[in-house]
Amino acid sequence: xxxxxxxxxxxxxxxxxxxxxxxxxxxxxxxxxxxxxxxxxxxxxxxxxxxxxxxxxxxxxxxxxxxxxxxxxxxxxxxxxxxxxxxxxxxxxx
Amino acid sequence: xxxxxxxxxxxxxxxxxxxxxxxxxxxxxxxxxxxxxxxxxxxxxxxxxxxxxxxxxxxxxxxxxxxxxxxxxxxxxxxxxxxxxxxxxxxxxx
DNA sequence: TTTCTATTTAGAATTTCATCTAAATACATT
DNA sequence: AATGTATTTAGATGAAATTCTAAATAGAAA
Numbered sequence: 001x002x003x004x005x006x007x008x009x010x011x012x013x014x015x016x017x018x019x020x021x022x023x024x025x026x027x028x029x030x031x032x033x034x035x036x037x038x039x040x041x042x043x044x045x046x047x048x049x050x051x052x053x054x055x056x057x058x059x060x061x062x063x064x065x066x067x068x069x070x071x072x073x074x075x076x077x078x079x080x081x082x083x084x085x086x087x088x089x090x091x092x093x094x
Numbered sequence: 095x096x097x098x099x100x101x102x103x104x105x106x107x108x109x110x111x112x113x114x115x116x117x118x119x120x121x122x123x124x125x126x127x128x129x130x131x132x133x134x135x136x137x138x139x140x141x142x143x144x145x146x147x148x149x150x151x152x153x154x155x156x157x158x159x160x161x162x163x164x165x166x167x168x169x170x171x172x173x174x175x176x177x178x179x180x181x182x183x184x185x186x187x188x
Numbered sequence: 189t190t191t192c193t194a195t196t197t198a199g200a201a202t203t204t205c206a207t208c209t210a211a212a213t214a215c216a217t218t
Numbered sequence: 219a220a221t222g223t224a225t226t227t228a229g230a231t232g233a234a235a236t237t238c239t240a241a242a243t244a245g246a247a248a
Binding site for chain 1: 244
Binding site: 063 | 193194195196197
């Protein structure tokens with residue numbers, strides 16, 4: 001965990017797309033992989049990067065591994081960004 | 095511009111530190127470089143990445159190139175992140 | 189227990205990135 | 219015009235990241 005891994009993890013378009021997919025709820029690795037034209041091994045690599053960054057976590061059921069978004073880390077990142085717009089929040093008036 | 099370049103630019107610790115430095119106001123390339131143990135050429139490379147991402151912009155005066163934060167791009171990024179915490183803003187109650 | 193399905197790990201190939209040195213450009217000053 | 223200072227560009231190099239194939243692991247189902 002820590003900002004370096006987090007920002008590194010977010011720098012890849014495939015990983016950002018995975019995060020967007022997971023907004024709707026938890027999903028097993030195989031189903032995530034079906035949305036991409038890559039091998040399961042590559043998807044597994046991306047999932048491990050997201051996990052290492054604390055952006056997602058996994059739970060196991062039967063022979064599936066489900067992945068899920070870790071909301072609290074997104075809150076930390078938002079906080080980092082807010083230093084640049086004067087603490088002003090989305091939708092707030094000037 | 096576009097998210098891919100923006101997130102890529104943010105993935106490097108040196109570039110994030112440059113952004114933090116620029117919070118206080120515009121600064122010439124040379125002065126930015128003094129804070130790092132790297133050649134001016136490398137700093138110039140990082141500045142070009144940040145500029146390409148739209149995170150900073152430059153203005154020239156005499157033989158100096160001043161760099162400055164582009165706040166509006168940060169607002170776009172915040173908006174992207176807000177999709178993950180249910181649109182809830184920093185400091186907002188549950 | 190054997191076989192099947194889901195996922196990860198290991199190792200290799202390729203690409204991209206960060207950094208340096210040296211040279212080029214741009215403008216200022218003398 | 220000549221020299222000096224600030225910055226960028228070009229090209230090279232080593233390190234890191236992404237991807238694949240093949241093999242390994244884990245658990246389910248037969």
